[in-house]
Amino acid sequence: MADVTPIEDAPRRRTPSADPEPLWREVLGERLRELRADRAETLVDTARRAGISPQYLSEIERGIKEPSSEMISAVAGALDTSLAEIASDIGRDLTRRAAAPARVGFALAA
Secondary structure, three states: OOOOOOOOOOOOOOOOOOOOOOOHHHHHHHHHHHHHHHOOOOHHHHHHHHOOOHHHHHHHHOOOOOOOHHHHHHHHHHOOOOHHHHHHHHHHHHHHHHHOOOOOOOOOOO
16 A cells, blocks of 8 residues: 655634734725725715716725726726725725734723
8 A cells, every 4th residue: 555645724813813914905995995985975976976876886895896996997087096005005004004903902891
């Protein structure tokens, strides 16, 4: 019978108890919602200028949809920013979140 060499698991970058890394689409949605809120605009106003439906913009903001770069660029333009600026903001946010220590929270019921 042939010798069997066990294969070791790949080293983990994060511990199982650590918060899961956020998805890019989730951070994108958060950033777009912040930009829209800073302008005190409704979904309808921003979506109309971007050329998309308010429902689709809502799904992007909630991190449900993974929009194309063309869609992100259209929404960015409607918010008077650029795809490059949004991508840079998201990169900084993801870097900051990765560097932050894991938080443990407790809630007390009144």
